[in-house]
Amino acid sequence: MNIWGVSLFISSIEIKLFFDKFLTDNFLPLIVQKIKSMQHFSENISLFPGTEWLNHPVVEQTEYLVDGEFKQWNGDFKKVYSAIKVNNKGNLEDVYLGKIPNAGLDEAMECLDAAEKAYDNGFGYWPTLSVEERIKHVEHFIKEMIGLREEVVELLMWEIGKNRADSEKEFDRTIAYIYDTINALKELDRRSSRFTIESGIIGQIRRSPLGITLCIGPFNYPLNETYTLLIPALIMGNVVLFKPPKYGCLLHYALSKALQKSFPKGVVNYIYGKGAEVIEPMMNTGKINVLTLIASSRVADQLKKAHPKVNRLRSILGLDAKNPGIILKDADLDLTVEECVAGSLSFNGQRCTALKILFVHEDIAEEFIKKFNDKVDALQVGMPWNNPAITPLPEDGKVEFLNGLIKDAENYGAKIVNKSGGNAVGNLFAPTVLYPVNENMKIYHIEQFGPVVPIVPFKDLHEPVDYMIQSDFGQQVSIFSKNHEEIAKMIDGFVNLVSRVNVNTQSQRGPDVFPFTGRKDSAEGTLSVPDALRSFSIRTMVATKESELNKDIFNNIVSEQESSFLSTKFLF
Numbered sequence: 001m002n003i004w005g006v007s008l009f010i011s012s013i014e015i016k017l018f019f020d021k022f023l024t025d026n027f028l029p030l031i032v033q034k035i036k037s038m039q040h041f042s043e044n045i046s047l048f049p050g051t052e053w054l055n056h057p058v059v060e061q062t063e064y065l066v067d068g069e070f071k072q073w074n075g076d077f078k079k080v081y082s083a084i085k086v087n088n089k090g091n092l093e094d095v096y097l098g099k100i101p102n103a104g105l106d107e108a109m110e111c112l113d114a115a116e117k118a119y120d121n122g123f124g125y126w127p128t129l130s131v132e133e134r135i136k137h138v139e140h141f142i143k144e145m146i147g148l149r150e151e152v153v154e155l156l157m158w159e160i161g162k163n164r165a166d167s168e169k170e171f172d173r174t175i176a177y178i179y180d181t182i183n184a185l186k187e188l189d190r191r192s193s194r195f196t197i198e199s200g201i202i203g204q205i206r207r208s209p210l211g212i213t214l215c216i217g218p219f220n221y222p223l224n225e226t227y228t229l230l231i232p233a234l235i236m237g238n239v240v241l242f243k244p245p246k247y248g249c250l251l252h253y254a255l256s257k258a259l260q261k262s263f264p265k266g267v268v269n270y271i272y273g274k275g276a277e278v279i280e281p282m283m284n285t286g287k288i289n290v291l292t293l294i295a296s297s298r299v300a301d302q303l304k305k306a307h308p309k310v311n312r313l314r315s316i317l318g319l320d321a322k323n324p325g326i327i328l329k330d331a332d333l334d335l336t337v338e339e340c341v342a343g344s345l346s347f348n349g350q351r352c353t354a355l356k357i358l359f360v361h362e363d364i365a366e367e368f369i370k371k372f373n374d375k376v377d378a379l380q381v382g383m384p385w386n387n388p389a390i391t392p393l394p395e396d397g398k399v400e401f402l403n404g405l406i407k408d409a410e411n412y413g414a415k416i417v418n419k420s421g422g423n424a425v426g427n428l429f430a431p432t433v434l435y436p437v438n439e440n441m442k443i444y445h446i447e448q449f450g451p452v453v454p455i456v457p458f459k460d461l462h463e464p465v466d467y468m469i470q471s472d473f474g475q476q477v478s479i480f481s482k483n484h485e486e487i488a489k490m491i492d493g494f495v496n497l498v499s500r501v502n503v504n505t506q507s508q509r510g511p512d513v514f515p516f517t518g519r520k521d522s523a524e525g526t527l528s529v530p531d532a533l534r535s536f537s538i539r540t541m542v543a544t545k546e547s548e549l550n551k552d553i554f555n556n557i558v559s560e561q562e563s564s565f566l567s568t569k570f571l572f
Contacts, residue, residue, distance in 0.1 A: 045425050047382040048087040056082070057154050059098035059250040064107070064272055067114035068265020070257075073101035078272075080250055083161030083394035084383060085426050092426045097159055098250055101272045108241075108278040111269035115212045115239045116287060118266025126267045127209045127237040130564040131189045132571055135182055137263055138235050142178055144258035152223060155251040157384035160219060161391040161427075164384055166347060174224045177512050177529065178231050184513075184530045185235055186571045193568050195554070200546045202554065204566055207537035209237030210314050211289030214282065216275075218294040218318070219394065220350045222248025223255075225318070228512070229292045232532035234267065238290065243271040243279065247394045280306045290536065294318035294352070297472075297521040316525035316535045320447050321352045321475035321518065323498075323507045326464045326490075328481040329361040333371055335504060336480040341375045343478065343506025345431050348390055348451045353507045355478060356447055357437070359464040362457040369435060369455065373418040376431050376453070381420075390451055392427045399424050402450045405443045406432060409454070412440040417455075447473075461490075468497050474519030476500040476507040499523070542566055 059080075063070040082095035101107075118124050126134075149171055156167035192206040213233045217226030222245045233240055244252040252270070259268045271278060282288060283306035290313070291303060297319040307313045325340050343355035360368050380388035393399065406422055414434045416422045421432035429451055437444055437454040444454065458464055468477065477498050481487050487503055494501045499517045502508075509516050517526035525535045542565065544550040557563050 045087060045090070045092070047428070048085055048092060048426065049383060051086050051088050053084075053086060054095070056084075056095060056158050057097065057151070057250075059155070059253055061098065061100045061250070061253045064101050064103065065256045065260055065268065065270045066107075066111050067117070067269065068260065068267075070260065073103065073107075075104075076102040078102040080159065082158045083247075083392040083427065084158055085392065095158070097155075100244075100249055100253070102274075103272040103278075105273075105278050105281055108271050108273065108282055111241055111271050112212070112282055112285065112287060114266040114269050115241050118264065119212055119239045122209070122211070124239070124266075126239060126264055128564055129237065130567070130569075131185060132569070133564075134235055134237060135185065135571075138178065138182060138231065141258055141262035142175065144261055145178075145255065146175065148254050148258065151254055152251045156223065156248070159250055160222065160248045160394040161384055162347060163387045163389075163391055165387045167384070170221060170224045173510075173512075174227050177224065177228060180512060180529045181231050181235060181533070185533055188530070188533060189571050193570055195568070197546060201543050202546050202550065203541050203543040205539055205541045206565055207236065207534070208540040208565070209537055211238060212287055213238045213240050213290040213292060213536070214279070214288045215240050215242045216279070216293035216295060217242075217245045217248075218352075219245040219247035220347065220352075223251060225294050226252075228527050228532065229294070229316070230268075232527075232529075233290065233292065233536045234263065236533060236537040238536055239266060240268050241271055241282070241288075242268060243275065279303060283307045286312070288313065290314045290316065292316040292525075292536075296320055300524075314525075314535075316527065316532075317523055318352060318516075318527060319518065319522050319524070320473055321354075321522050322356045322445070322447050322471055322473045323353065323476045323478070324464060324468060325355040325358045325478045325480065325506075326461075327358065327360045327364070327368060328461075328479075328483065328486065329363045330482045331364070331480040332482060332504070333364065333368060337368065337371045337375055339478070339480070339504070339506045340372065341379075343508075344453045345376065345379065345389060345451055348393060348429070349431075349453075350393075350449055353476060353509050354449075355507055356449075356454075357444065357467075358453065358455045359458050359467070360455055362459050365435075365455070365457045369417055369433070372453075372455075373433055376421075376433055377419045379431055381428060381430060390428070390431055393429055393450065394427075398450060399427055399429055402429060402432075402448065402452050405441075405446075405448055405452060406434065409434050409437060409441040409443050412438060414438075414441060414454075445471075461486075465490075465493070468494070472520055473522045474498045475522040476502060476518075478502040478505065478507050480504055540565075 063072050077099040079099050080097045082097050085092040152171055153167045156162045195204050215229045256270055283303055286308045300317050327336055381390040382388040384391050414437050417435045418433040420430040423430040431451040433453045435455040437456045474497050477494050479490055491501055513529045515526055515528045517523045557566050558568055
């Protein structure tokens, strides 16, 4: 491959920049390395499957779930394409996976009406059902869901490019999450199954639902993180309007059938169509009681402002993050590199909990980068069924966005320092390490949500601390050091800036029983197993004055099991 062959992969502008560097700064070794790495990566077009792989899942969805029934859709459809492309004689072609209804505002309002009828201002069948009975419905759903495992896993791979191992893990983790939620609710209910007498007042305090919940899931974990919203909302007695994510939507069709079999009519309703056209008008009605989504803070702010009575709106939000890894000069480099590679590049870096910027003490920066690059360049790039670390990116325009961040960083002095960095074939983007990154660069501030790792050298610890103070985000931080005194000082300050401080380990969500939230523009509310139950409900009390008449009334209600709320029944 001669130098003009590089034009297949880089623009003429990039070529000019390379030659400018050569002429002014004698960057010949850099050019040679770049050409070799690009030639090597160009061969990875063969990693895309051939046309024989066109025997893939196809989901032609012509109906949607509303008011307990599947309604036929006869309007326009949105075509869904795979993150995976096929190699047809050297040309990459899109893979058609199916279609979903391109419904509009009328259909969304139909779903809202169904939810409103099912909730019936708190007097509906579902919100007045006992905890025990709601749990039975959820358990029935689990049985239905388990039978869909292989179908869902295949769609996770083909639609969003998640490798098989991670797709299977996402499904199994979701099942475990639902079981954990059931057990947490039983424990919560057991603690509430008694009366309290205080100052002559008899009372029972339990949790009751909030109402109509609008649920919008994310594309990167379209099953797991969606169901960390959906399940606690449902099991606490709320009714749900659910809009599947833009990417990773097809798997929800099969699951909608399982939900229809498991829950009363109107309790779960599916919304399709363009979010800008249907969601804001629904919020404008003021009938939405709970907004729960995992998306950007910009979208969340916009939707909250659309609600006419914002004080009536409960928000449970997972938003942007820019989690830093801070590597002190005494860190165990082998351990640190292992954790930082996994933390920054698992599922292409498309995790809100990913390490999205690394601060490395300047005394060890060179050694760290060498070890880090060796690991990064050894990562397998390929198709999901081969379980590579790096897979095709599902988002339209993502490659262009990442290239824009890289070019901006290069304009302010950063370089791509790993061999395969900065290269792409189709929507396969090679993991890319940028160094030295500084505050003038866009990637220093914004969330890249992709396989690009910016590394910032620092001399004084105040530099990464100031970064965290000034940042709009406050989800997590990871500290790498052997110095317990230094770690202790950092912990005491960082717990007031972020919601989770990790010591000598990557940022992550799990285990799901631990708190998962954030400060500033990173989150509102919390989505851990026990905390999510509280987020989707409110403490409510039934009380009376202590008298013989009132005690008889309460005893009769409890003994005859006449009330779902007022009860001493103990759930095992």
